[in-house]
Amino acid sequence: MSQEKLKKAIDDMTSAMxxxxxxxxxxxxxxxxxxxxxxxxxxxxxxxxxxxDRKNFIEWAEKYFLAELKYPCRAIxxxxxxxxxxHSYTGESDLTRGGTASVITYAWGTAEPEALQYLINKxxxxxxxxxxxxxxxxxxxxxAFKAATEHFQKDLTKxxxxxxxxxxxxQKYYTGLPPLQFIKDKDKI
Numbered sequence: 001m002s003q004e005k006l007k008k009a010i011d012d013m014t015s016a017m018x019x020x021x022x023x024x025x026x027x028x029x030x031x032x033x034x035x036x037x038x039x040x041x042x043x044x045x046x047x048x049x050x051x052x053d054r055k056n057f058i059e060w061a062e063k064y065f066l067a068e069l070k071y072p073c074r075a076i077x078x079x080x081x082x083x084x085x086x087h088s089y090t091g092e093s094d095l096t097r098g099g100t101a102s103v104i105t106y107a108w109g110t111a112e113p114e115a116l117q118y119l120i121n122k123x124x125x126x127x128x129x130x131x132x133x134x135x136x137x138x139x140x141x142x143x144a145f146k147a148a149t150e151h152f153q154k155d156l157t158k159x160x161x162x163x164x165x166x167x168x169x170x171q172k173y174y175t176g177l178p179p180l181q182f183i184k185d186k187d188k189i
Contacts, residue, residue, distance in 0.1 A: 002167030003153075006043075009173050010149045013039070017142060026108055026138055027085060033145050034082035037061060040152055043166045054079055064148035070140045071113055077102045077134060102132035106141075113137050 013036045020029035041060035042052040049056075061075035080101035083093035095101035105120065107113045117135040124131065156163040 002170050003156075005173060005175075006153065006167070006170045009039075009170070010036075010153075014142075014146055014149075017145075021138070021142065026106065027089065030081075030106065030138065030141070031085050033141055034078070034085060036145055036149075037065060037078070037082070040064070040149060043169050044152070045165075045169075047165045057082070060152075064151050065144055068144035068147035068151070069136070070144075071134070071136055073104070073134055073136060074101070076100060077104055080104075096131075099132075102134045105133055105135045107135055107137045108139070111137070113140075 013032060017029045017032045017036075020026070020032065037060060038052065038057060041056040044060050045052060045056060057079050058075040061078050065078070066073065066075060076095060080093045080095035081091060081104040083095065084091045084103075087093070091103045091105065093101065096103050105116065107116050113135040117133075120133050120135065124133070156166055
């Protein structure tokens with residue numbers, strides 16, 4: 001049951017991302033993607049820990065997500081992008097302002113990340129305002145998330161002790177209930 005509940009939760013996350021991508025709602029799709037990484041990082045916590053944080057996001061991203069990503073990026077850059085989008089709907093965060101992380105700029109559709117990266121580097125060099133900036137294609141991020149969650153689920157089949165911890169947490173996930181159609185009159189409640 002727990003394996004199915006985890007699979008359903010991941011399928012729901014990726015389906016919601018797909019709907020956003022199809023409607024060209026790229027930033028909401030990215031917010032869902034980063035929230036998905038957060039959720040996986042929380043599941044991956046050891047039993048004694050109940051609160052996920054930056055360290056856990058980075059650990060999960062390094063172990064599962066970055067291996068699936070086509071372009072070079074660091075987990076701290078992803079975490080920074082997550083913070084920027086969730087907290088200010090921008091690419092900036094304390095980590096980028098402090099120089100700890102690179103700003104992530106997103107390409108989509110037929111845009112080539114290499115071409116956009118070249119233009120950004122040229123503009124930054126001419127303007128005299130260099131800042132670390134990485135271009136990632138949102139399709140690559142989405143594909144990396146799907147592959148990373150599959151890898152995570154496969155790892156659970158190899159480590160039953162960790163799987164037990166993860167599946168206990170999965171039981172806390174929200175579960176949809178069928179509509180209560182038999183209650184047509186609120187006075188009967």
